[in-house]
Each structure stands twice: as C-alpha cells, then as structure tokens.
Amino acid sequence: MSAAAATAKRAVRRPVSIASFAQSENVRQDDQHNEVEMLMPVVAEVFANIGITKNDIDFICSGSSDYLIGGPFSFVTALDAVGVWPPMPESHTEMDGAWALYEAWALLQEGEIDAALVYSFGRSSPGNLNEILALQLDPYYLAPLWPDPVSLAALQARALIDAGKGSEEDFAAIASRSRKDALSNPNAQVAHDIPVETLLRDEYVVSPLRRHALPPITDGAAAMVLAAGDKAREWSDKPVWISGFDHRIETHSLGARDLTSSPSTAKAADVAGVADGPIDVAELHAPFAHQEMILKEALGLDDGVTINPSGGALAANPIMSAGLIRIGEAAARIASGQAARAVAHATSGPCLQQNLVCVLEGE
Amino acid sequence: MSARTTTEELGPVTTLATPIRLDFEFTPGVAQSRFLRGLEKGKFVGQRCPTCGKVYVPSRGSCPTDGVPTTEDVDLGNVGTVTTYCVVNVPFAGQSIEIPYICAQVLLDGANISFMGLIQEIPTDEIRMGMRVEAVWVEPEELTPSLASVRYFRPSGEPDADYETYKDYL
Amino acid sequence: MAEYCAVIGVGQTHHKSKRDDVSIAGLVREAAKMALADADLTWTDIDAVVIGKAPDMFEGNMMPELYLAPALGAVGKPMFRVHTAGSVGGSTSLVAAHLISSGIHKRVLTVAYEKQSDSDAMWALSVPQPFAAPLLAGAGGYFAPHIRAYMRRSGAPEYIGRMVAVKDRINALRNPYAHLHLPDIDMKMVEDSMMLWDPLRYLEACPSSDGAAAMVLAAEDSLSGSYPPAWIHGMAMRSEPTMFAGRDQVNPQAGRDCSADVYAQAGITNPRAEIDVAEVYVPFSWYEPMWLENLGFCDLGDGWKLTEAGATAFEGDIPWNTSGGVLSSNPIGASGMLRFLEVAMQVRGQAGEHQIDGARRALGQAYGGGSQFFSMWVLGSDKP
Incomplete structure (x- = not known):
C-alpha cells in the first residue's frame, strides 16, 4: 500500500447514509418484463419509502452488464425507468451495483451534492451463464478454452x-x-x-461442488438512495451510515x-x-x-x-x-x-x- | 522443405481467432407485447403517458421523461411523415437489406415519437423530409408479433407535410 | 470541500487500424507507461486505476478490467470500470478526477482503450434486436438523419461538412499519434469519396482505430513531472433519455446543461473569448458546427458560419481539434479520453507541432449514446 493510501484510511470522511433500499422479487426467469419494467417499480419504491421524487436526486449511477442482456448499451434504455428529464448528472459502471454505489459515495465526499440514486439490474436468464462468464477470462489463454x-x-x-x-x-x-x-x-x-x-x-x-453449493440463476434488480448533509436526517430518523x-x-x-x-x-x-x-x-x-x-x-x-x-x-x-x-x-x-x-x-x-x-x- | 522453423524465423503470432457464439432469449415485456400483438393484427398500437399525455410507439413500458408506466393503448393509423432520413450505402456483417436503401424516421399520425423505418417503392434520390408515407404489411396469413409484419413504408401520395408540423420531432 | 485536482501525466499509443504488434494488455500498457513516465512516477506510486471502454462486445471480453488488472499495476489496489457509451473516455477521466477531488486518493491512473480490429464494431453496434427493424448500419446510420435535420434547420451549405473533414485531417498531419495521415487531403478528395450514409461520405466519417489513452491525475500535494500541471477548473456529466417526445436531437439539452455547468464552475461567461483551444468529439464532420452551437460558442444556427470563416482552424481564434480529432483517430473507448488528454497537453505546453501558442484554458468534450450522454472538463494552466 502506498503512503497516500495509508493516510487515506484514517482521513475523516463525510458521513453518507443509506436512506432507502428496494429490490425486486428474485426469480429464475422474469419473462414478463423487460429491463425498464423490471426496474421501474423498484425505483418507484426506493423513492416512495422516504417520500421523495427523482427531483430530489443530484446524481445517478448504475451498474449492469451488456453481455448478460445480449446487446450493447443495455444500460441506455434502462435509464427510462427513472425519467431523466430535465437532464441529470449520471454515470454507469459495467460492474456490480455495489461499485456504482462506491462511485456515488465518492462523489458525495466532495460536499457539492447531497443525494444520489444507485440502481442495478441483473438479468441472468436470457443467455447461458456458463458460456457468458467464460468471456470474463484472459482472451488469449483462458477464454478460448471456455472454462465455466x-x-x-x-x-x-x-x-x-x-x-x-x-x-x-x-x-x-x-x-x-x-x-x-x-x-x-x-x-x-x-x-x-x-x-x-x-x-x-x-x-x-x-x-x-454438489448442487446445493451453487447459486441459483436469477433475474432481479435493486435500487438505493444515498444521502448526506441535512438530507440524511431529513429522510431518516435513524440513519444508517457508511x-x-x-x-x-x-x-x-x-x-x-x-x-x-x-x-x-x-x-x-x-x-x-x-x-x-x-x-x-x-x-x-x-x-x-x-x-x-x-x-x-x-x-x-x-x-x-x-x-x-x-x-x-x-x-x-x-x-x-x-x-x-x-x-x-x-x-x-x-x-x-x-x-x-x-x-x-x-x-x-x-x-x-x-x-x-x-x-x-x-x- | 519448409525453411522457416525456429521461433525467430516464424516471427510473432499476431492473431488468435476465438469464434464466439452466444444465444439469447429476449423478453419484450408488457408494453412491447401490446405493440407486437398489434403488429400481429396489422396495426400500430402505441401507449399514452398518464402524466404528460404523449403517445409512444413502440412503448418500452415507461415514459422516458416522467419515469412512469405507460398503460393506455392508443391505436395509430397506417400513415405518417418522414421527419428525416439517410440513405444507407455501406455494407456490414449481418445486413439483410440490399444497399442502397432509405432508412427514415417515420412519425406516425397520432404519435409523439418517430421510429426507424425502411422506405421503398421510390428511387433513393427522391426521398425528402416531410414526405407522407404508409406502411405496407405482409399478407394477412403471414402476420406475426414482430416488425417483420411491416414490409416497409412507401409514399402515400399525399402532399408533403409542412415543416412546421414535424420540426419539433427532429 | 473538494480538493484541487490536476493532470500530471499523459500518454497515448500510435493509433492504427490494426495494432497486431500488441495484445490488449500491451496496448493499454503502452499508453499507461508513457503517462507514468511523463509524471515521473512508477506503478507503485499509483493509488487506484480507473479504466473505461465502450461495449465489451467490441472485443469479445466481458468486463476486461479483470484480465487487465495485472497489466496496469492494479493488483492490490482499487480498480474501477466505467462504461457510458461513446462518452466513456471523458466520463472515465471524470470518475478518476472525483477520486482525487473527494480526497480518497492522491494519485490515480486512468486508462481508456479500444482494439476495434479484434472484433467488428459495426456488427456490435448493429446486433440484430428482435423488436427493432434491422436497419441500423453502425453509428453513421444513426447520426446521418440528425445531420440532415441540422442542415435543414440551419440552412448550412452542403460543403461545410467537407470543410471540417479537410481541416481535421490537415491538423492530424501535425500529430504523430494520429491514425490518419492524409497529406493530399482537399475538398475534392472528400467529395470523391464514397457516399456511405447519405449525406455522409466516407471521408466525413471517423476511421476505425486500435488505440489507448492514459493520464495520471494528482492532488495538489502530490504533483510531479517536468511539465506544469493542468488544473481542473470545471467538470460535469449530463444524461438525457435516448428517445422522447419533442427531444431536440440536433441540439440536445443535456449538452447545453453540461456546458453551462462546466463554464459556471470555471467562471467562463463567453466561451469563444475565454477558451483558447478545444477538443470536441466530432466523429462525423457535421458535428463540429452542431457542437459549436450546443457548446455556446455562437448563436443557434451560426455554427457553420464559424467553420466556414475558419474560426475553428489551427490559425483561427477558436482552434478546435488541433490533434486531428476523432475524424483522424477513433479508438472508440479512448476517443473521449483523447479529447480530455489533448487539452491537458495544450495547457501544459507539450502538444508539439499542434500546440496553440499561449493556450492557458481549454475545453474537452465527449458525447455518447444517441447524443444523450455528455462529459466535459475545462483545464487551465493556473491553479483555480
């Protein structure tokens, strides 16, 4: 670890709270809803939990993977579940939503904004996971062998x-x-x-590994609202702090x-x-x-x-x-x-x- | 009798081909299913946003600006206006239409959003913004819940739409 | 309060249609090592790595940051992946900058790349989707209708696009890293090139490139390197939906809002007068006049007049894309970062033959998706 990172560990951070969380029911295959329809009720719930709207949000960050969905830019239309109009500061990571949360948390540390929406959608059912995840591997030495x-x-x-x-x-x-x-x-x-x-x-x-030691294949989505400053207390009597x-x-x-x-x-x-x-x-x-x-x-x-x-x-x-x-x-x-x-x-x-x-x- | 056998003589490996084939099942969802079922009946079905009243076709399930579900079906006509277009003259892998072809944004009467459509039965140099076009469907027994039910659009013969009527859809 | 952040190292590859002399790891390392050397640092000085690229399908690697971690010296460190479509190189730079300005890290390496020759980007952009008509022919097919709408709206003469195509290729002759070096380029050559997506001709479109870009960003107390730092005076991202009723696809609101935000942070009220040089994402010639208007360099409908008058040329009062821009090098995922990186080179005075004398403040812009994702920064040679 560099000296810089060592000091960062002890640096005082701006308190950020998880003000609201919502998730969809997790199912083997949601063949009724597209990604927008999967996300929309989750985003609505994460706002309704604390009585806010998208207008209270300063920044949006999401996490998802094109390869799971089977098309490039799958995150683009997913944004329609929020309704980003007027235009909003927004970012996307091709990683789990936990990393999208990290990006939003980092931004909140600057003290310029106070609220962020984070969401992610994971639809594993459209393709064959064992084949798709093999493409995460070194493209020269591992992926050609298709290890699942x-x-x-x-x-x-x-x-x-x-x-x-x-x-x-x-x-x-x-x-x-x-x-x-x-x-x-x-x-x-x-x-x-x-x-x-x-x-x-x-x-x-x-x-x-026997059957029970494996995870299920799941379709599901989740959303979270982060709050800092006055909003953290306004939106929760008992904030949960990061x-x-x-x-x-x-x-x-x-x-x-x-x-x-x-x-x-x-x-x-x-x-x-x-x-x-x-x-x-x-x-x-x-x-x-x-x-x-x-x-x-x-x-x-x-x-x-x-x-x-x-x-x-x-x-x-x-x-x-x-x-x-x-x-x-x-x-x-x-x-x-x-x-x-x-x-x-x-x-x-x-x-x-x-x-x-x-x-x-x-x- | 190959002369080059050592690694140095053969030189670096510059390419390694790994064919990738993946199959996916797509889920159209509730709103797009309404649209696709409409196509199966030979008509365009849009959906209205309960908040702003705009009609989307096809709707993906939400109003993109309000973030609320679109639920009210709206039957749209067969005729629309070309808002803008380009003539595609570039070949690419997986292409299914003979080039050159006209790829146009078609604003159906009664809709508040244009969508991409193929224009045929007109020389590519005669297409213009504002042209009125109508959908040409496959034979009734060939209708399926897919955009393949629409063969293409062609000029409807009506006078061109005034620029003012579609300039806000560009 | 946010910490000050500066660019202290830049690096880029020689962009080419096919870099078969390097692997993907070799490509990104080429840019990263150059950025580290420029900052007079080594891998161990870096706290975190932020990497960006366009869709994974362009090369066929899912989440390639996993495979690239050791090549970028990221083992044991935070490694973050950004993907915001064509704007990704810009937004990757901004995510890296926020890790500094938030006080979390002191020195961050940020990298963006595309190795288009490894797969077929045209195919990846046009993957047949069952609920859409199979009409889309790459990005050109998407943007050409919007260009036509701009021409109709502004009344611009049809030769304006060719002027941009010529100007950026002439600029590229000053940039040794540019993919296209066309010494004979002129209006006739562009006009004689094949019509791909009418009204766009072959030479009015960007090439398909392999390439990478890298920068080292640092906090105020961690500066290094022999060139002066390029300070961030403003940075912003904006997004709007791809399709909605009444959307202005020629002059998107998200772009206007993003530039207003970044100018406000930088204290800029008259961009044409106060910005010395700009690198703007122009993958198709006509996007120069369109973005001149969108970025507030002129009134609505007047963008083409600036281009026509030569205002954006190397000798003009607002030189745009002196590196040759996206029209001369387009490793898609890196194209946005190259815009951000080139303006750092300008305010640091290290742009060599394409340096604008006395450049002290510069704008970098990237856009992506259906002209719906925007990222921008304003850099200055003075500490803000």
Missing part, C-alpha cells in the same frame, strides 16, 4: 479442502443455513429447510493466486476499518458456499457474527445486483435495530478476484 465458472469455483473448493481449511460438510452446512434463513426473506428465490445430511446426498455438479468503504483487485491468473485466501478482501477490510469495532451482521457476496469461509477469514469475522441472514447469494444471485443487495440487506438489519454495526461485501470475477467491503453503522 462452476468448474473454476470447484478448483477453488478443492484447494480449500486440500489445504485442510474446509470440507464438503462445511459447504453443505453453509448452504443449509443460508436457505433456511432465506425462508424469512420475501425476495428470496431458493428457500427451504433441508438438513446437512440430506444435502450431502446431492449429486456433484463439478466435484467437490463508516468505511473500499475495494481491491487481485491478479487474474488463477495459477498465480492462493485460491484459499482473499488478500484483496483483507486489504479492503483493513482500509474500510472492519476491525475498528465489533461486527454484528455480515452480508457476504459468496455465490458458491465455500467462498463464505474464505471471506469470513479475510474479514476477520468470529463465530459470533451472523452471516447472510438474508440467505445471501445462495438464495438469490442476480449477477450485477447481488453485491448491491448485500449492502441493502445489511443496512436493513441496522435500520431495524437488529444490528448496530455490519459489514457488507461484493465480489466480481472468477474465484473472488475483485472484492468490495462496506462498513455500516447505526447511531
């Missing part, structure tokens, strides 16, 4: 077992707990109460990484100040069950921390929205008083290549 993301995750799970850091029973326990917790999440796609012993009788999809926020990337080549650890998550956690106080709840974007174990270690979470009470990505994994939803779910636990301090995480790339950590606090 499940096989890459299985390599990681195998490495974890070989290192003595996890077992198939552990993965099944995480899946069992997550989907049981998802029973209380009205937006969950996969929710049930199945004991570990039963799960372990699942077929392997790619050894050592107290730390950072993201880091690792090298791309899987052969050059220790797949059983996540140094980028650990570094982001350090800069975000995860260890500066006790964590009550963690919402981790671990699409594959074993990845929760890697993230838990990297974030330094002890066994007392409630992990993924929403069910996490194993309950619903709308790619490009799943990370933003983790932050929204963590904020909801603080807003409801169930937690005082929480950490949320988002990931991108094969085997947790890129990771974002957001620390949230109540008052």
